[in-house]
Amino acid sequence: MRWNxxxxxxIRRLPLYLRVLDDLAEESExxxxxxxxxxxxxxxxxxxxRKDLAWFGEFGKQGVGYEIGFLRDELxxxxxxxxxxxxxxxxVGSLGSALTRYHVRRFEEDASFNLELVALFDNNLxxxxxxxxxxxxxxxxxxKHQVKEKGLKIVIVTVPAQSAQDVVNxxxxxxxxxxxxxxxxxxxxxxxxxxVNTDVSLELQRLAYYVPSVSPN
Amino acid sequence: MRWNxxxxxxIRRLPLYLRVLDDLAEESExxxxxxxxxxxxxxxxxxxxRKDLAWFGEFGKQGVGYEIGFLRDELxxxxxxxxxxxxxxxxVGSLGSALTRYHVRRFEEDASFNLELVALFDNNLxxxxxxxxxxxxxxxxxxKHQVKEKGLKIVIVTVPAQSAQDVVNxxxxxxxxxxxxxxxxxxxxxxxxxxVNTDVSLELQRLAYYVPSVSPN
DNA sequence: TAGATTGTTAATCGATTAACAATC
DNA sequence: TAGATTGTTAATCGATTAACAATC
Numbered sequence: 457m458r459w460n461x462x463x464x465x466x467i468r469r470l471p472l473y474l475r476v477l478d479d480l481a482e483e484s485e486x487x488x489x490x491x492x493x494x495x496x497x498x499x500x501x502x503x504x505x506r507k508d509l510a511w512f513g514e515f516g517k518q519g520v521g522y523e524i525g526f527l528r529d530e531l532x533x534x535x536x537x538x539x540x541x542x543x544x545x546x547x548v549g550s551l552g553s554a555l556t557r558y559h560v561r562r563f564e565e566d567a568s569f570n571l572e573l574v575a576l577f578d579n580n581l582x583x584x585x586x587x588x589x590x591x592x593x594x595x596x597x598x599x600k601h602q603v604k605e606k607g608l609k610i611v612i613v614t615v616p617a618q619s620a621q622d623v624v625n626x627x628x629x630x631x632x633x634x635x636x637x638x639x640x641x642x643x644x645x646x647x648x649x650x651x652v653n654t655d656v657s658l659e660l661q662r663l664a665y666y667v668p669s670v671s672p673n
Numbered sequence: 674m675r676w677n678x679x680x681x682x683x684i685r686r687l688p689l690y691l692r693v694l695d696d697l698a699e700e701s702e703x704x705x706x707x708x709x710x711x712x713x714x715x716x717x718x719x720x721x722x723r724k725d726l727a728w729f730g731e732f733g734k735q736g737v738g739y740e741i742g743f744l745r746d747e748l749x750x751x752x753x754x755x756x757x758x759x760x761x762x763x764x765v766g767s768l769g770s771a772l773t774r775y776h777v778r779r780f781e782e783d784a785s786f787n788l789e790l791v792a793l794f795d796n797n798l799x800x801x802x803x804x805x806x807x808x809x810x811x812x813x814x815x816x817k818h819q820v821k822e823k824g825l826k827i828v829i830v831t832v833p834a835q836s837a838q839d840v841v842n843x844x845x846x847x848x849x850x851x852x853x854x855x856x857x858x859x860x861x862x863x864x865x866x867x868x869v870n871t872d873v874s875l876e877l878q879r880l881a882y883y884v885p886s887v888s889p890n
Numbered sequence: 891t892a893g894a895t896t897g898t899t900a901a902t903c904g905a906t907t908a909a910c911a912a913t914c
Numbered sequence: 915t916a917g918a919t920t921g922t923t924a925a926t927c928g929a930t931t932a933a934c935a936a937t938c
Binding site: 554 | 684685687688689691692714715716751752753754758760766767768770771772774775776779786788826827829850851852853857859867869871873874875876877878879880881882883884885
C-alpha cells in the first residue's frame with residue numbers, strides 16, 4: 457500500500473521515533489511507551505506523536521500506550537527499512553571516505569540498519585578499481601550498469617560543487633530514486649527523484665546569526 | 674541592534690540568498706536583481722523573498738529591485754559574517770578531519786567566508802599536539818582556556834554519540850554560543866546556546882521512505 | 891510619463907496543539 | 915470498576931502567498 461500524500465514534516469519525525477524505540481528496546485525492559493514519553497524523548501509534543509502515527513494506522517492501545525517492539529517494526533516497514541536497501545556514494549574525496557567509514561561502521565554495529573553502502577564512484581583513475589572499507593570504487597562510466605546490477609536506489613553525493621549537477625544527471629538517467637546531496641548547489645532533478653540537501657557551510661552561516669560578537673546581557 | 678524575534682524559517686533562508694548574491698556578483702555583470710529572480714535562484718517565492726528581507730530593513734528600490742553588492746553586504750552584517758568568527762571542532766576522527774579539510778579549503782577560496790576554523794580538540798593522546806591542515810589539536814582539558822583565548826563562539830561536534838553530551842557540556846561551561854552537532858543524539862543545552870543538528874543516518878532513513886523497493890507505476 | 895517592482899496588508903494554507911469521547 | 919491513554923475533531927497558531935498602493 458502507498459499513502460496518499462503525507463507531509464514531509466511528518467516523515468522527517470519518523471526516523472526520530474524509530475531511534476527512540478531502538479534505544480528503548482535495549483536500554484529499558486518496559487514493554488510499552490506512551491505518546492507522552494515518546495514525545496519527550498524525541499523532542500515533540502504528545503498530541504503530535506499520536507497524530508503522526510495515526511496517519512499510518514492504529515498502533516496504540518488506550519490506557520496503555522504503544523508496544524515498543526511492535527511500533528518499531530511498523531515504523532521500519534513504513535520507512536522501507538524492513539529489508540536491505542542498496543546505497544551508492546559518488547565522490548571518494550576526504551568527505552566521501554569519511555562518510556563511507558561512518559556508514560560502514562553504523563551498518564556493522566546495528567543489525568537492523570538496512571541501508572547498505574555497496575558501491576562507490578569517482579572519476580579519478582587512481583581511485584577506480586581501489587576500495588574503501590571493502591567497498592569497490594567504480595568509474596562514472598559504470599554508473600548505469602551498476603545501478604541496474606546492484607539495484608541502487610539512493611546515492612550520496614560528495615563531489616565538488618561544479619560537477620554535482622552533471623554527476624546527478626547520470627544517476628537520474630540510470631534510474632536512481634533518492635539523492636543525499638552534500639555539494640553546495642541547488643540540484644535540478646525530476647519530481648520522481650527525491651533530493652535531500654545537507655550543506656555544512658549553510659548551517660554554520662545560520663548559526664552565526666545567533667552568535668553576536670557582542671556578548672549578550 | 675538586535676531584532677525582536679525573527680523566525681528560524683526566515684533565518685535559514687538568508688544564507689541561501691547570500692549564496693545567490695555571491696554567485697551573481699562574479700558570474701553576472703548586472704547591478705541589481707528583482708525578488709522574482711532572486712527567488713527563482715534560491716528556490717523561494719518572490720513574495721517570501723521580499724517579506725524575509727523586509728524584516729531587516731528597506732533594501733530595495735521600486736521598479737528596479739535590489740542592488741546586488743549592497744544587499745550582499747547587508748546580509749553579511751545581519752548574519753554576523755562581516756568580520757571573522759572563530760570556530761572550533763571537536764572529534765578529529767575521519768569525519769572531523771574531512772570537515773576540517775573541507776572548511777579550510779572553503780575559507781581559503783572565498784575571501785569573505787568569515788568562519789575561520791582555528792582550534793581542533795580530541796581526547797586521543799596521539800593526536801593532541803599534532804595538527805590538521807595547519808590547525809592545532811588540543812586536549813579536552815584545554816577547552817576552557819582556548820575558548821577564552823581564541824574567543825571561540827561556535828563548535829562543530831564530530832565525536833562519537835556516547836561522548837557528545839559530555840563534550841558539549843564542557844564547551845557550554847566554557848561559554849560557547851553555537852553548536853553544529855553531527856553526533857546522532859539529542860543534545861541538552863541551555864536556551865542561550867543555539868544547537869543545529871546534522872544527522873546523516875536520519876536523512877538517509879527519511880530518504881528511504883520515498884524510495885519504495887517496488888518500482889512505481 | 892509608463893512600466894516595473896518594492897514593502898506591506900489581508901487572505902490562504904498548513905501544521906501544531908488542545909480537548910475529549912472511546913476504550914483498554 | 916477507576917485510571918490512563920489512545921485516535922480524532924476542532925481550535926489555534928504560524929508561515930506562505932496574493933494583491934495592490936506607493937514610488938522609483
